[in-house]
Amino acid sequence: MILALTLAGVPLCGAAIAYAIPSNTARPLVLPVCALAHLAAAVAAFAGVDAGAGWLALDPPGRLVLLLVSVLFAACSFYAVGYLRLRGERDNKVFCACLLAFLGMTSLIACAQHLGLFWVAVEATTLSSAPLLYFNRTGHSLEATWKYLLIGSVGIALALLGSLFLGYSALAGGQDSSLLFDDLVRNAPSFSKPWLHGAFILLFVGYGTKMGLAPMHTWKPDAYGETPGVVGALLAGGLTSCAFLGIVRTFRVVVAAGEAEFASQILVVMGVVSMAVAGVFMVQQRDFKRMLAYSSVEHMGLLILGLGLGPVGAYGSLLHMVNNGLVKGVMFLTAGNIHRAYESKSTDEVSGALRRLPWSGGLFLAGFIAVTGSPPFAPFVSEFTILNAAIGEGRYIIGGLMLVLLLVIFMGMGATVLAVVQGQPSARAKRTPFHDRAITILPPLVLMTGVVILGLFVPAPLRRTIEEAVRFLGFPEPQP
Template sequence: MSAILFALLLGLPVTGTLLCAVFHTRRVLETITVICAGLTFLSALWLVTTVTQSGALNPGQGWLYADGLSAYVAAIVTGSALVVALYSTGYLRRQVRRRHVDGGQLWLYYLLLNAFLFTMMVVLLSNNLGVLWIGSEATTLATAFLVAFYERESSIEAAWKYVIICSVGIALALFGIILTYFSALHVVPASGNALNWSSLMLVAGGLDPGVLKLAFIFVLVGFGTKAGLAPMHTWKPDAYGEAPAPISALMAAGLVNVALYSLIRFYILVNKAVGGSFAPTLFIIFGLVSMGVAVPFILIQRDFKRLLAYSSVEHVGIIVFALGLGTPLAYFGALLHLLNNAIAKTLLFLTASNVRMAYNSKIMRKVTGAIKVIPVSATFLIAGVFAITGWPPFGVFVSEFAIVSAGFAGGNVVPTVFFIGFIAAIFAGFIYYTSRMVFGEPHPGIKGGDADTLSLLLLGLLLTALLVLGVFVPPPLQQCIETALTVLKG
């Protein structure tokens, strides 16, 4: 049973990649990508139910491993991949029609989209921390040409910075992993298994705490770079701003969660081995710094996609901060926020792409009166902005409220007050810019034209999901989060 699940989750994206490598017709590439992403998503849901019912899969010494946490994140990642695959079909058709994209680029896009999904699944399902590292570096490599997709000067610059900064980060993480391995060599009986998550957790108490603390700092910097924690976030606005919008969406909703997942794995391990407030304090500091750093850049922003990138830095900060608080309520808020942020970011990046198509610009000053030009997308835009800035009745409000309550209940009053202050300032910046984009008079000469019906339906679906999550957490999701929560508690 578990073998079938692993085979599906890893095999489907590989099959997608290989099939895309062979075919070159647009319609075939679209079909392959959508079907593979869809089936992978269904397999992830199957994984979630299996893990919720019967516990972690393959807890022995195999290469593959899945528990509540990996299943939950895998469901979020594959879900956003499916939405992005569906949206990409309409997006790329429009780009081909406008001659922004040729046949070769189309092929490369679908090929790398499948490969990207595969690399993320490798990270989420590997038992061995070294393989997890290989998967993480491979996510950077799979997305490098997607960031450089439009071959503008600015996109090559963004891709260069992206690959260089993330590779440096991940090299430091590798040193952290080697130190973890070193701390375990003397206590794990068979040394070949000393990098396996399942064996490390069994002997966590015997690991050398001094070495492990140092290892955690390197891992935090390394995977923090991948997740876009400040001050290692500098590649993020460039890469998100230059990549095609659906790719930015999948990076913000998928890749960020995969990087956070890796970070959480080490966090659990270090908390179990070292205890005390070492790792939680680091998380609270890095979380608040990321939120604080995002504030000025959101307030002075001109480019809508870069605005969303800084919002992503902020929300990674929120999640890491919540994990640092360390109470069950805070963990619950952090896990729920992984999902809420993923949905809201996908909604906003895809809406941004509709706006950009209509106005031929992503500079916010040039976009005015969207409600008259593209009424449907403009509605999604303003609703999405209220959602991401944490207003009821949207899901983000629920998870942020849980985090704030946990902060006050746990006695972390001062950090929580900062947390609220940053969120308020970011809300002000977002509303100032987007209200000007949505309302007012459009510049003369804007032809407009909204995206196709399928794309708009997808966005409507995402918005509905955020509304549902704002009212209540459905019981299956509740159960799934609780299973992930038991993993977090160690």
């Protein structure tokens, strides 16, 4: 309990401190300080110190999300110091405060065991991240922020209605209406089924909007395309995982009610739809930041597809959540560097990144190879597990579709990425002042190292937590 309060409280205090510091150059230093304190607390929480109880507690999937967000934020906080130094002309007061508030609210999401509190925290992350999108103060970023805020808020409103439906299905089933997830799971068998189905659909659409699943993904390319790379990394790796946590926890209630079949069908179909939509838009994509947004749509699709494919798929899905978060960090941070060096994010003007920025270009290329699921990187392992689950469940068509779509996405994304990294940089790009520095390269390099390590073996504590999380979901025993 105290640990949970620390996890949410430290960043919020940091946000207040950052807001109070007058110096534009000193202020960003609050970010790494808070991030490291948060990381220490998150590691302690992951190790099982003070699991909490009641409203604020860390269940196994919550621990996973918390650690992922914390690691990602730690890397991004150092990067942000370097980035904001380059953007010294802009006031970063709101930016720093909102980044820290964002960390506080995502921690609250991971710990929140009450359906209503969870919702409040998700909405709060939307609101705290909206000013981050508008950092560049251009017409395009304004448009992106408006879409993000409006579509996000409407989605979240539907999730609220879904939460109320879930509460009502408990009432209609004659249960006292505690809205703690554990109580919901315990009482689930007696819930009113029509209301429960409605609740799952609304919560899925609501939190799915926040995850950016197709067809509710329309805010995503705009938001990720216009925002600074560091914000893109946090949204694509962190916020989407938090929204996924909402779906995981809801799914657990539905499984406990004996309706796993109903929910799994929706998850599988919508997962494939997201991958297909991502594939269509990724082919011929010239804007490499928008390309990353569609890649995020694809991987969100993979996550829910895995969840819908039983215990093996859920294992792959949760592992993939971690892998995807780390790789997205690498790709968005390096894409941000390339964007700054070329002052453009279109392949019409960007080429030869390997020559112009050997480190950023190299990591961007490595990130692409990893994110499309090539060995020896981590996403290969998790994607292969999900594919295995599809085959194991006898869902050959789903497995086949998944393979075809992965191939299409590999080719579509590859064309864009190779156009960025190969060839000769233009004369104009050679004249820009940006060059690779330790502070903008080490964070993605560290994340990439993590991706390589997780590709070679999954460390025992991580594997145990994921296995616990799968058991925690309570899949029905297979019928003999």
